[in-house]
Amino acid sequence: MLFRLFTRRMRRLGCYRMGPMWKALLVFVVIAFAGQLLGILFNKSWVQPERPRSLFSIPENNQGPPLGSCRPQKHIMFLKTHKTASSTVLNMLYRFGEEQGLRFALPLGYQFGYPLPFIAQRVKGYRGPHVAMFDIMANHMRFYKPEVEKVMPADTFYFSILRDPVALAESSYAYYKNVAPAFRRSKGLGDFADNPNKYYDPRLRNNHYARNLLWFDFGLDHNANYSLALAKRGEAAVRRNFKLILISEYFDQSMVLLRHALCWPLDAVVSFSLNARQQISKSRSGWVGKAAAPASLQLTEEQRQKLREWNALDWHLYQAFNSTFWDEVERFGRARMDTEVTLLRSRREVLAHVCLRDGGRPVEASRIRDRAIRPFQSGLVKILGYELQPGLDNATRQACLRMIRPEIQYKDLLDLRQFPHAQPRPGAAVVTNELVVKKDSSPHRTEQHAGESLERDWDGTLLVHNQSQEHVDIKGKLR
């Protein structure tokens, strides 16, 4: 019937003198074309990324507005800057990679030899330049592009995240109070801001946490004297190397841009804030109120301004990329952005309701019954985590767990999956549930081992001093 119709139409079009061979070929082309068309209409995975085995069976159309004909990006390098919400972003990358069976470039310990500039040998299982082995790289490092390029495929998508340097300084001071000598010596952040030069010695290890920390993480000289020309050169280097720079203060808008840049489904960028510090409120519940900072972190407006000046290179970077960020939002469309942010937030609320106890409120580590998901603690304040809703079915529980599993534990899990037969190296600090809540009270201990000098860094990282005095973190703790 269809064939008869088709031949009649062909006759009308003047195709009388076709031989049987040509006719057969034409029929074949038409059938193939119709097949493609039906495939496009009915196979959504062509137009939308395949939804990872995700939390709950929700209809496809709840995965956010369609993304067009893009393909999900699977080669990703995220520069995990410090105290910028980067652990929340890392969690999303871990989840997506795990669900899609991607391979992670993981550090031997928990960061890639930080604070030394990145070298490819820090990647576990690295076999040499341009051996395409890894899909995602995202743990803390001091960025150094030529070495990163040895590890990651040429079509890798590079992105990172920035935060207002004043907020970042508060977070960094709270977290690294006992780690950065400049912070340790001052009475409080306000005192430090009033006269940073009194406390800051650029030669002392870990003082990079106290000055232009973003600039440092991007691999630039964070102690350089500020000049506009220098700041613009640094900014240009970041622009050259990174396709997208997110802004922590606009986290949800950032996630929308990221989702579109990576062509990912909505669930992949829905997250719960990880690594938040507890801030004591005056209310009876005694819980988090961002306004109520402890006395040692309180700042006057003048001190805030001084911190901007002290971190002038970071301040420049932040302002420049904040402006670029809003240009991107403009290009994306304000109304469209608002719609997608609303969708993202409502999805987060649904997931919080399903997954988390107490309506999703973060709690202090000691109150988390499952010790395996307690977050690592450091500094002046308590770092909060989450408790899972009891009584979840196994699949939901696993999906929820992924969203709240702290960075250290998640890295260990992926490491074990990728290297199931690897033996821990001699001297390696094995992460136990106890260790993740332990504060290291005696930083910089030194021991002798097999002719080498071993030193424990503030976070338990085992550093080996060999003859060239290079520090190698074998395995230790984060940050």
Ligand SMILES: Nc1ncnc2c1ncn2[C@@H]1O[C@H](COP(=O)(O)OS(=O)(=O)O)[C@@H](OP(=O)(O)O)[C@H]1O
């Ligand atoms: N979604 C979202 N939006 C905005 N801010 C967020 C988010 N998730 C985490 N955070 C805040 O980020 C701070 C922790 O940053 P990091 O995870 O990068 O820290 S670390 O360097 O890995 O230790 C930490 O900041 P402070 O609470 O000010 O210390 C977190 O509260």
